[in-house]
Every structure is written in C-alpha cells, then in structure tokens.
Amino acid sequence: MKRVYVNEKWCLGCHLCEYNCAFANSGESDMAKALRKKAIRPNIRIEEDGDINFAVSCRHCKDPICVKSCITGALSIEDGAVKVDHDKCVGCLTCVLVCPYGCIREGESGAVQKCELCLNNSCGEPACVKGCPNRAIVFEER
C-alpha cells in the first residue's frame, strides 16, 4: 500500500507540512481562517537536532501495536491504514504510551488524533506531501 515516506536529506525544516496538515484536517476551506492566531496541532511534526530536520507521521505499521493496545476498539486498520474512531475514543492515551514513533497525540476534542493519510478529509491525498517544496516527503508504494 502507499504510505508517506520521508527523506531527511531533502528536508528544509520549513514546517510547511505541519501547516498543510493542520489546514487539511481543520474542516475549513480558507487557510488563513483555519490557522490564523491558532496554535496548530498537526499530525505530522518536524523534529530537529542541530543541522538535522525531518518530518514524522504515522508509519501505518503492518502490525500496529497501537491498534492491538487500544482499550476501546477506536483504533482499527482499514485497507492497511490505521484509523481512529473519534466517537469511540475516550482519550485514555494508551496508544500514545505504546507508539514507538510518537505519532499519536492528544487531540483537542478529547479523542486522540493521528495521520489518516488525508483519506477522510477534503484533501484526498496527503497534504503534507502535496505541499512539500523539496519532495522530502513522498506518498508511494515501497
């Protein structure tokens, strides 16, 4: 299946992916309206150390420990992608406790939030990939 892959050699550390992610998942049609004066909570995050920058988002693991550990059944695998049912999730954060990549985070609604490859929002393809100016993030089969 197609996943989001990152090549840190090309990452400029510009954080555009974070803004595009937050916008794509905001439900708003206007970027300025969606992000203005707000602390964004993207599902992809740039990590930095000295000269190194790279983006990290859900790996959609083949055998995801978050899904196995979810106490509510809110996390499930659909066509290979790990999805969260925001209605079922009570925000116990057991998934945050087990994700080896730090890719699930507490959401604002009480449920957790994570990358769902933009399959459930109006973007239709990963917004982080679409907006990456240096092709450091790609969406492909590997």
Next chain:
Amino acid sequence: MKNYVIIGNGAAAVGAIEGIRSVDKDGGITVVSEEKHHVYSRPLISYLLEGKTDETKMLYRPADFYEKNGAEVLFGEKAVKIDPEAKKVTLESGKELCYDSLCIATGSSPFVPPIEGLETVKNRRSFMTLDDAEALESALTPEYSVLIIGAGLIGLKCAEGILNRCKKITVCDLAPRVLSSILDSDCAAIMQAHLEKLGIEFLLDDTAVKFEENRAVMKSGKVVDFDFLVTAVGVRANSSLIKDCGGEVDRGIVVDERMATSIKDIFAAGDCSETTDITSGIKKVMAIMPLAYIGGHCAGVNMAGGEETLCNALPMNSIGFAGLHCMSAGSYEGELYEEKTEGGVKRLYTENNLLKGFMIIGDIDRAGIYTALIRNKTPLDSLNFELLKKSPSLAPFGREYRVEKLGGEV
C-alpha cells in the same frame, strides 16, 4: 475441521478469535460468555458513568464481530469443569462442549475483603462490570455519600466516574499513597493533590475494619458514614478451571511463551494468566488490557497451528483524571533521572545500559518512544540518550534508524 472453544468474552477472547482466524478461516469457534453482553471495554465503565461514552460506543468490537468471524457465543453460560482427557468442557447448564483446542480467557474477579459486618451493608458493589456500573447509576442520588475502599486504578476511576452523581466521595486505602501499584510516593502525591482539588477526600494508611450498616469504623478509629460502599481493593485471577483439572497455577494460570498451559491443547491469556515481565524477569499477573488482547492473539494463532510467541510483555499504564495524565511502564530500578515539569514530573530508570521503566505525570507527549526502548531492550549507548531523556523524539536514534523506520515499511 477444528473445534475451538474459548471460555470468557473479553479482550483476550477477542484476541484469540482474531488470532485463530488469521490462520484458520474455517474451524468452528464457540465462546462461553458468563456476561450477557456483547464484548465491551471494561475500563470504560467509569467513562460511561461520566457520560463520556455509551453502551454502543463502548463495544470493544463492532456489533457484527462474532458473525463476521464465524464465532458462536453462548451468552449467560458458565463453564464449570474441564475434562482434559475427553477434551470436553461442562457448562453450568449441563451442556457439554467438545474441543480440539481450548483457550481460558476467564479474566479476574474483584476481591472482596473479609471485613467484620460487611454483610450488614446493603448498598454495596464492586466496580468491574457493566452491570456494576448500571447498578451504581441507578442507586446513586445527588445526596449520597460514597465510600470507596481502594485507591488503586479501579477505585480512583470509579471516583472520577461518579463525581457528579453524588455529594461526597471518600476513598480509603491501606497503602500510604494513591495508585500504589504504579506510582512511588512523590508521584502519587501529585496525583492525590489533583484528585483532592476535584473534591475527592482521602483516608490513606487507613482502612475500614468494621461495618455497621451505613457506618464504617476505620483502623485509625475514625468513623465514616456513607450511603453507598464500593469495594475496589484488587482482583484475583479466575484460574480455578485449570487448577481443578490438575494444571499448573500460581497467582494466575502458568503459561509458556506460546500461551500454552501445562495441559495439552489448553491455552490461557489475559488477566487469568501469568506472563513474564521482561523488565524484572518475574512471572506475574499483569492485568492490563493491551496485554490481554496480545496474549489472546498469540494463544489463538498457536491454537490454530500457527507460530507466535509473547516474550516482550511489561507492565504499563496510561490513566488520566480530569485532564491530568499519568503514564508508567516497566520497573523502577536502577539509576534515576528526574525532571520536574510544570505541574508534573518525569522519572526514568536506567540499569545496565537499558531503560527499565518510567513514570510521567503531565507532559506525556511521545512517551511511547520510551516504552519501545524498554520493550526492545535497546542499548542506550547505541543512541544519544542525553538528548532522548530530555525529550522523546527520533532525533537521538541516528540516521540509519530513521532511514529504516521513516523510509521503509515497518
């Protein structure tokens, strides 16, 4: 065609069903469920009382789960005897089930402490099942004072769940601190202060020694009047089915890495069984839901003739009360690294070049990176631990690791 029988209908049973079906699509699966409910998430009963979930949302698997997996569930039936020679399970109703492979997923039961006069308390309940939650929901009134015996995970979650349904909550515990199974005294003090702010009162290092109907006399001599009593002092593994037919049982059913019991073709998983904690090397009952599912899945795969082992189990917990989160994992042994944060704390324990355990209150973001270090027994000198201990991220792991994890399928 093989015949699988699973006794129990919780997370371990679901794991077993999904494990069996990952190998064998055709065999018959029969589930014996004492509770008359579709599989639901037990830890959610406090959220149900709080109004944060409902009986439909708290189903652990969708309504068509059994049907889709070709499993027949016998609701309201209780297994009373196993005959390992004849490979047969007898139910309380007299019905008999033959099996080729059997999984014990009977979970645990609340331990009700033998306290003088307890039988005189009419309004009394444990806090474990959906029926318990419903009983509390219909019994409580805004005028009630509730006494909870036990300041562990179950007792405190109960307290949070009923906070807006009664007038007063007092929690007592023989231990000198709250959450004594997962937190040390400093961390427990932070959580206690937070819970007290919510209006919960504590009587610690103290417990009820005598009851007279709606009055508890404490070890300290204090007297607590209450309208409803919740007993939440702990749970015991439901292991008698295996013990009675000659299988090896310690505090829980003894299983190997394949989740096989000492009796041929009988497996066990979940709260009724013992697993080795990799951080201490000790076999113990770790009554946590992720492990119940993972152990059940492992049992299921092996029942169906596949190969799976469970050899990276560790105790861990994620629990939050009104916005303050607390996470813990592993053992609290070795050298301590501590960092105080705003309103919280982080404590990491390292020994012999390994991370052994942690407690975090407050900023729990990306804590799973620490958990994975423990689970994978990653040598700390293979990464920049000085950086990692300050903030969990993938930066301290080195480029090779990141190329593998972020540039390929995992």
